[in-house]
Amino acid sequence: xxxxxxxxxxxxxxxxxxxxxxxxxxxxxxxxxxxxxxxxxxxxxxxxxxxxxxxxxxxxxxxxxxxxxxxxxxxxxxxxxxxxxxxxxxxxxxxxxxxxxxxxxxxxxxxxxxxxxxxxxxxxxxxxxxxxxxxxxxxxxxxxxxxxxxxxxxxxxxxxxxxxxxxxxxxxxxxxxxxxxxxxxxxxxxxxxxxxxxxxxxxxxxxxxxxxxxxxxxxxxxxxxxxxxxxxxxxxxxxxxxxxxxxxxxxxxxxxxxxxxxxxxxxxxxxxxxxxxxxxxxxxxxxxxxxxxxxxxxxxxxxxxxxxxxxxxxxxxxxxxxxxxxxxxxxxxxxxxxxxxxxxxxxxxxxxxxxxxxxxxxxxxxxxxxxxxxxxxxxxxxxxxxxxxxxxxxxxxxxxxxxxxxxxxxxxxxxxxxxxxxxxxxxxxxxxxxxxxxxxxxxxxxxxxxxxx
Amino acid sequence: xxxxxxxxxxxxxxxxxxxxxxxxxxxxxxxxxxxxxxxxxxxxxxxxxxxxxxxxxxxxxxxxxxxxxxxxxxxxxxxxxxxxxxxxxxxxxxxxxxxxxxxxxxxxxxxxxxxxxxxxxxxxxxxxxxxxxxxxxxxxxxxxxxxxxxxxxxxxxxxxxxxxxxxxxxxxxxxx
Numbered sequence: 001x002x003x004x005x006x007x008x009x010x011x012x013x014x015x016x017x018x019x020x021x022x023x024x025x026x027x028x029x030x031x032x033x034x035x036x037x038x039x040x041x042x043x044x045x046x047x048x049x050x051x052x053x054x055x056x057x058x059x060x061x062x063x064x065x066x067x068x069x070x071x072x073x074x075x076x077x078x079x080x081x082x083x084x085x086x087x088x089x090x091x092x093x094x095x096x097x098x099x100x101x102x103x104x105x106x107x108x109x110x111x112x113x114x115x116x117x118x119x120x121x122x123x124x125x126x127x128x129x130x131x132x133x134x135x136x137x138x139x140x141x142x143x144x145x146x147x148x149x150x151x152x153x154x155x156x157x158x159x160x161x162x163x164x165x166x167x168x169x170x171x172x173x174x175x176x177x178x179x180x181x182x183x184x185x186x187x188x189x190x191x192x193x194x195x196x197x198x199x200x201x202x203x204x205x206x207x208x209x210x211x212x213x214x215x216x217x218x219x220x221x222x223x224x225x226x227x228x229x230x231x232x233x234x235x236x237x238x239x240x241x242x243x244x245x246x247x248x249x250x251x252x253x254x255x256x257x258x259x260x261x262x263x264x265x266x267x268x269x270x271x272x273x274x275x276x277x278x279x280x281x282x283x284x285x286x287x288x289x290x291x292x293x294x295x296x297x298x299x300x301x302x303x304x305x306x307x308x309x310x311x312x313x314x315x316x317x318x319x320x321x322x323x324x325x326x327x328x329x330x331x332x333x334x335x336x337x338x339x340x341x342x343x344x345x346x347x348x349x350x351x352x353x354x355x356x357x358x359x360x361x362x363x364x365x366x367x368x369x370x371x372x373x374x375x376x377x378x379x380x381x382x383x384x385x386x387x388x389x390x391x392x393x394x395x396x397x398x399x400x401x402x403x404x405x406x407x408x409x410x411x412x413x414x415x416x417x418x419x420x421x422x423x424x425x426x427x428x429x430x431x432x433x434x435x436x437x438x439x440x441x442x443x444x445x446x447x448x449x450x451x452x453x
Numbered sequence: 454x455x456x457x458x459x460x461x462x463x464x465x466x467x468x469x470x471x472x473x474x475x476x477x478x479x480x481x482x483x484x485x486x487x488x489x490x491x492x493x494x495x496x497x498x499x500x501x502x503x504x505x506x507x508x509x510x511x512x513x514x515x516x517x518x519x520x521x522x523x524x525x526x527x528x529x530x531x532x533x534x535x536x537x538x539x540x541x542x543x544x545x546x547x548x549x550x551x552x553x554x555x556x557x558x559x560x561x562x563x564x565x566x567x568x569x570x571x572x573x574x575x576x577x578x579x580x581x582x583x584x585x586x587x588x589x590x591x592x593x594x595x596x597x598x599x600x601x602x603x604x605x606x607x608x609x610x611x612x613x614x615x616x617x618x619x620x621x622x623x624x625x626x627x628x629x
Contacts, residue, residue: 091540094579173484174520347539
């Protein structure tokens with residue numbers, strides 16, 4: 001039985017809001033690094049097995065099974081890297097920053113356990129450039145972990161060998177795209193943050209040409225609990241295919257916005273009306289983005305769905321995104337797009353919200369952050385920004401909604417990395433679900449040859 | 454006098470390079486360090502970093518121009534980063550930005566004549582649950598939901614400027 005809010009243990013945010021506990025002394029008193037001895041007595045493959053059994057899925061956005069990902073490292077690989085993605089920047093997402101600040105040692109312990117399982121001897125944590133406070137806290141924690149001997153020192157392990165881990169914190173410098181794993185690897189190599197074509201996938205050929213696993217901060221922060229209590233226990237907390245708890249950052253027009261650790265399958269309605277105390281001023285809900293601004297928006301009749309990875313993708317109560325009225329977007333192999341759990345960034349909008357304005361602000365973001373490598377994204381995101389800006393400011397031209405749809409469908413699936421989709425999906429979702437409102441912003445006369453976009 | 458790294462910075466660059474399999478990977482940390490030391494990344498500073506890492510200047514220039522936090526011009530003492538992305542927009546982020554611009558008499562991307570402030574209109578800074586918000590150095594200003602709070606933020610930064618600094622004194626040495 002999946003846990004409920006009443007009987008759910010906190011695995012990751014145990015320490016949130018408790019001042020002065022993010023030091024080594026504070027963390028050790030709460031059990032940090034206590035799982036290392038247990039893991040070192042196990043074979044590395046047994047650690048991976050435990051994570052596989054746990055049904056832990058990547059918390060960065062894609063929800064890929066973590067243990068399975070770890071098995072993609074080619075057999076016999078000599079140099080393996082673990083790279084921690086702490087470049088949290090998907091709009092609406094505000095969980096990793098809290099984890100890094102309140103419990104850096106839990107993250108370092110997770111990195112140690114994952115590195116041992118993977119055979120990684122030097123891990124890198126890529127932290128977002130703007131997170132200067134968290135960078136400071138993390139650097140201090142890493143220095144403490146070195147001094148205490150958790151890092152940089154040999155530890156005897158199963159099979160009579162020894163294991164030693166080094167960890168470097170690498171600070172970004174302001175580029176959303178570096179949250180995409182292959183862009184992150186290029187950035188770590190000291191290059192411009194341009195995504196790479198896949199395949200080869202990082203697990204085969206990643207940073208410095210070596211097999212590399214890229215994991216999110218929250219993902220790794222769950223690993224100590226899995227090692228301590230076992231994979232089956234962790235799996236049992238969640239839904240059949242998604243183990244553990246889920247951290248959601250809820251923002252926008254709710255009475256109690258916040259970062260909450262919640263049961264994996266909690267319905268969105270309960271999140272908004274119970275956890276967050278409902279909509280400000282008792283107003284009605286108009287829309288909610290469930291997992292960061294790249295995820296398709298939901299309407300008030302679509303919020304009874306569990307906030308779990310598979311449910312948000314497949315639940316028939318959520319209307320599929322269309323490329324034009326009546327024609328569903330195909331995201332590959334005939335698969336429809338409803339929405340996704342993404343990065344856990346929930347943005348709630350009440351009835352006073354101007355959806356054309358929200359849509360424009362999202363398009364403005366992706367246009368600003370497009371790295372410029374692929375033409376459909378570089379040109380398309382800028383074009384979408386111009387069209388939606390007109391709509392948002394009540395200067396839409398006849399055909400603008402159809403134009404936006406055609407630009408977005410031209411981007412979707414046609415770029416090296418998912419940033420193109422990240423712009424196209426919400427655009428199509430707004431056109432699918434708030435079409436009349438977008439249309440109502442069209443006031444101008446039909447474009448002439450002189451005034452065409 | 455031509456630009457050069459301090460003895461301490463030169464030592465730290467050596468330590469930074471050792472953290473990676475090759476010197477190129479140290480580009481970003483060394484650029485952060487150069488920006489800390491010189492205030493911004495002039496052509497001369499870029500040249501200096503390229504020499505320190507034995508990289509083509511064109512490579513380092515390419516890195517500098519890709520990332521928004523690397524500055525090619527001097528900035529104000531306080532770089533005040535005001536978020537206007539969706540969560541902040543929904544809760545008044547544009548009002549915060551407008552008020553900050555009015556009080557300081559400059560637009561985003563500009564610097565006050567006394568050099569005390571620069572304003573940056575930011576994309577999401579991962580503090581959405583405390584929107585609307587702004588960031589200056591390591592100091593977060595959260596739930597800026599009244600004009601008084603915004604004014605108080607500016608006053609605080611005038612009294613106690615928050616510099617953007619990147620590294621603790623002394624890097625974490627590999628295997629230390």
